[in-house]
Amino acid sequence: MAKVLKLSDKKLQEKIGWKPFKKQREIIKAYDSPKIRDIRIAAGTRFGKSMLCAYLALRELLKTDRHVWIVAPTYDLSQRVFNHVVKWLSNAWPETQAWVQTRPIPQIRNPFTGSFIQCKSAENPAGLLGEELDLAIVDEAARMPRGKEIWEGYIYGRLVSRQGKSVMISTPFGQNWFYHEYLRCKHAKDGKSFHFTSKDGVSVTKKEWERAKKLLPEQVFMQEYMASFLPDAAAVFRGVDEIVKDDCLKDASPNHYYVMGVDLGKHEDFTVICVIDKYNNNVVYFDRFRRIDWPFQKKRIIAVAKRYNNARIIVDSTSIGEPIKEDLEREAGLIVDDFYFTNRSKKELIEKLSIFIEQKYIFIPNNEVLIDELKSFGYQLTPSGNVKYSAPEGFHDDCVMALALAVWGLTGKANPQTALQKRLRERSKKIILNPI
DSSP states (O other): OTTGGGOOHHHHHHHHTOOOOHHHHHHHHHHHOTTOOEEEEEEOTTSSHHHHHHHHHHHHHTSSSOEEEEEESSHHHHHHHHHHHHHHHHHHOGGGGGGEEOSSSOEEEOTTTOOEEEEEETTOGGGGOSOOOSEEEEETGGGOTTHHHHIIIIIHHHHTTTTOEEEEEEOOOSSSHHHHHHHHHHHOTTEEEEEEOGGGSSSSOHHHHHHHHHHSOHHHHHHHTSOOOOTTTTOSSOOGGGGBOTTOOOOOOTTOOEEEEEEOOOTTOOEEEEEEETTTTEEEEEEEEOSOOHHHHHHHHHHHHHHTTSOEEEEEOSSTHHHHHHHHHHHHOOOEEEEOOOHHHHHHHHHHHHHHHHTTOOBBOOOHHHHHHHHHOEEEEOTTSOEEEEOOTTOOOHHHHHHHHHHHTOOOOOOOOOHHHHHHHHHHHHHHHSOO
C-alpha cells in the first residue's frame, strides 16, 4: 500500500477504472484549491455527483490521518457515495476488503494511514458529534429535514479545528436552505458553487432528455433534469406552513365527532395514528411509533378511538390491515372502514388531501416530522403516463398516509382545481396530443 500513497490522480483513476469528464474535472480543480473551503453542487439527476464525491473521499482515505464523513438524510442514502469507494477499493486492491466495517456504522478505516470514511445519518443528530473532520460530504442536501440546523449545529463545527472542507451535492428541491447555501458559496471568497443539468453529465443521452421533457410535468422536469430552484418545488402539498396551528392538539370535546386515520407499520415503517375533529377539521391527536407487537398496537388504537368519542377509524388494509380491521370491530365494537391501496385509490386519496391543504380545509399541529413528510412528498409520471405519488427515496410517508386516511373520512365540497391537478391535466393533454 505504500505505493498507493504516491499515485497521481491519473494513475489512481487508471487503477480504479474511472475517468472524470470535463465538468467533474472542474469541480476537482476547485476542491484542490487551497483557497476553497466550501463547494456546493446543484445538478440534475444522473449527472455523476455521487461518483465524483466518492473519488474525493477515496483520495482523502489514501492520505495520512484524514477524517471524512458522508452525511445524508438516511444511512441508506449515505451509502450511495460510500459504496462507490468500497467497489473501487475491492476491485483495485482486494486485500482492502478488511478495511470495510458495517457495524456500528458503515465505515472504511485505512490501517496504514489512520484515515477513515464514515457514513452518518441526519436522522440521528447525536451521532454527528465528537469527530474533527477534514472533509464533510453532504448528499441529498436539499431533501435533508432540518438541514440548516444539521449543517450549522452539528457538521460545521467538526471542520473548524482542521480547517476542513465541505462538499454539498443535491438536485434542488425548492428554494430551501440548500438554495441559500448555494447562493452564499457562489459569492464567498472561500466558496464555489456549480450548477449543471442532467445533460451536462454523460449518463443522460439527448434521446432520454427529450423523452423526459415530453413525459414529465414541466416543474418536475425543470427541477430533476434542469436542476432549477423552483419556489414550492414540485411538491404535492402546497401551503403546508399556512395550516399549522400551535393549539391544534386537544382532548375530546363532548358531542364532537372524530375521524381517525391509521397507517399500519410494516417492517421498519412506523405506525401512525391521526385524529381529526370533524367540527373544525383540526388534527387533535397525533402519534407515531414502531417496533411494538401487534397486540399492543391494537390496544393503543382502541384506546385512542374510545378516548375520542368512539372515533370512526379508517385503516390501511392493503396487507396486514384486514385482520386488524376485523379485530377492532369484533373486540371493541368500533366503526372501522378499510382502505385498500391501489395506484388509483392512492391517487384519489392524496389528491383529496392536497385539495384540503391548499384550500385550508384542515389544520395540523406544529409537528416537525409530519411537516417534513408533507413538504418532501412528491410525484412523478411513469413512462405509461400515470401519476405516482411517493416519498423521496429513503424517506418515510407514514404520517402523510395516516393524515390522508383521516381526511378521507371528512365531508364537504372542495374545488378540485388545485395547481397540482391543473399541471397534471395540462401535461396529460400534451402527452395525448404528442404521443411518443
